[in-house]
Amino acid sequence: MRKRLIPLLLLIFCLAGCAANPAAPAPTPTLTLAPQSMIVSSSTPVPTATAILTWTATPTATATHVRSATPTATNTSTPVPTETPTVTPTPTVPFIVAIDPGHGGVDLGARHFNDEGKMDFYESEVVLDIALRLARLLEEKRYGVVLTRDDDYLLNNYVGENIGPDITGEGEVDWVDDLQMRVDLINEAKADLVLSIHLNGFDHPDKEIVRQVYGTTTYYCEARPFAEKSRRFAQIVQEYVLAFLAEAGLKTYDRGAIPDSTLAVPGEPGQHLVLLGPCEERCVRPSQMPGALSEPVFISNPMEAEFLKRPEFLEALAATYVAAIEAYRAEVGR
């Protein structure tokens, strides 16, 4: 009975983590709306997505959120032709990676509860930490990097005050509008690849059952023109993360690199993740590049959560994503 129960609940929770259902939102009267340009500096300027986001309630926040993680690492190394000034260096178009830390703001994502039953940390803050580390590491390797968010916010708030606009135009402002803004942003930046970073979670009143649920999953969408690329990227990410976790001494379970349609909930609209999938009943503009959504561990699992509390673990996980991206490029190209 329990064995049957677990997979069912898992699906529900994971989808919550990724798409369908935000964590129980709390009123946040102080929440400010998504700030804007999340384009991170790169060795070659990346087209910014600022323009499409200028309508937000906090227009003055735009400039402050242009992040420059490693200003000295990139700009100073721009190739300068020294021998023959008349020769124009061949422009190298950077490979642009879009990094999407899941959730944010009122949407905490999956949560971890301590032995007293108190929530002590949660998905949206941990995935942001990993994403910022990944952005820095990629910049050091001269990748173009786009972050869908670089702090603790939703791109389009849909709870409490300061509700954002109806991006999808179906007459309702909800979590899909936030995800649509993420898709619009990475499309505008012309990213070559997208990696969405999440953590899985499992809620159950019986702590022993929570303890038994762990493992690693990577999702891709099989219903896109570039599905084969996405599938390979997901497989590579899964393979690299599993190898990393084994090396880190974390016992994990391979849940596979699997199609996002496995997350579909009967009766709910949409068969795919908004960030990766085709537009059907929910979003209106799909992402235009291959990608995957990684759920390396369960934040709800006490053992996996202990690892997530270590900065060196998060750094190494970020480095693992870099290695996976490089392996993907070597095999698939752009």
Ligand SMILES: [Zn+2]
């Ligand atoms: Zn999530």
